[in-house]
Amino acid sequence: MLIRKVSDILSSEITPHSIYLNRRQFMAGAAGLLLPVSAIAALPAAKSPFSSTEKPNSRNDITSYNNYYEFGSGKDEPAIYAGKLKTRPWTVTVDGEVNAARTFDIDSLLKMKLQERIYRLRCVEGWSMVIPWVGFPLAELLKQVQPTSRAKFVAFETALRPGEMPGVARRVLDWPYREGLRIDEAMHPLTILAVGLYGEVLPNQNGAPIRLVVPWKYGFKSIKSITRIHLLEKQPPTSWNMANAREYGFYSNVNPEVDHPRWSQASERRIGEFFKRKTLPFNGYGEQVAALYRGMDLVKNF
Numbered sequence: 001m002l003i004r005k006v007s008d009i010l011s012s013e014i015t016p017h018s019i020y021l022n023r024r025q026f027m028a029g030a031a032g033l034l035l036p037v038s039a040i041a042a043l044p045a046a047k048s049p050f051s052s053t054e055k056p057n058s059r060n061d062i063t064s065y066n067n068y069y070e071f072g073s074g075k076d077e078p079a080i081y082a083g084k085l086k087t088r089p090w091t092v093t094v095d096g097e098v099n100a101a102r103t104f105d106i107d108s109l110l111k112m113k114l115q116e117r118i119y120r121l122r123c124v125e126g127w128s129m130v131i132p133w134v135g136f137p138l139a140e141l142l143k144q145v146q147p148t149s150r151a152k153f154v155a156f157e158t159a160l161r162p163g164e165m166p167g168v169a170r171r172v173l174d175w176p177y178r179e180g181l182r183i184d185e186a187m188h189p190l191t192i193l194a195v196g197l198y199g200e201v202l203p204n205q206n207g208a209p210i211r212l213v214v215p216w217k218y219g220f221k222s223i224k225s226i227t228r229i230h231l232l233e234k235q236p237p238t239s240w241n242m243a244n245a246r247e248y249g250f251y252s253n254v255n256p257e258v259d260h261p262r263w264s265q266a267s268e269r270r271i272g273e274f275f276k277r278k279t280l281p282f283n284g285y286g287e288q289v290a291a292l293y294r295g296m297d298l299v300k301n302f
Ligand code: MTE
Pocket: 062, 065, 066, 067, 068, 069, 070, 121, 122, 123, 124, 158, 177, 205, 206, 207, 218, 219, 220, 221, 222, 223, 224, 225
């Protein structure tokens, strides 16, 4: 289902991004456009010390091998169908256990201090990628709405637009796609809202115009195309947990010692590589996040 043979990997997928960009600029020029394509969508971002030093996957890997079930369950379907999603106008409502609930226009969020964060993404299915996100800490947004002392959890919701999302006609999940974090996970400096990748605005298949990235958790926690963030006292229901609680827990911290009921989580295949590599606890971010779970049984709380 998810492993591609080396022979399936197109040479275009390993094109260095600078060459890719130059080629796009050349093509834009040849087509008589006034501005190079990359200049239209570029997002200036400062480098972050939280970035991984590993080599990022190619832009083509990152934008053509996706999970976004609102556009189908095939890895290639989001790239084919997500173009239909209208990402303007777009607002994100942040409400619930807060003193200053607010609805943010996406263009005001693009004016936040943006950083490039190169993070590993480990999918629960057994593959991984390294992705140069552009975004800002979720904590920066939450502080603006002033969480109350009762805010113990944060719930997230993806837009639900049957007319633009062909995949929601099938009830694979109970739409809208929902995710949740504990408030300390949400406020952790590694947790970001991403608005771009490779220095440009986020492609729709990666969750435009704004998606969550929680690098120490399995990829499905990183919910795409968010329209609502709701702070609450009780742990919120989450899509994959509702669909199959035995296989997908609320925490879903990357844990090589806790097998998925149908497969081992001990290793992973980096997209573009042939040999498997060992999966690291907390996806390699243990030094920064293990303290959040001190005293918790991470086999029970998987
Ligand atoms: N968010 C929504 N709304 N719908 C989805 O189907 N899939 C999740 C997550 N966020 C998903 C989603 C899964 S399973 C993964 S692995 C990541 O998105 C994949 O992110 P990427 O395609 O940007 O690599």
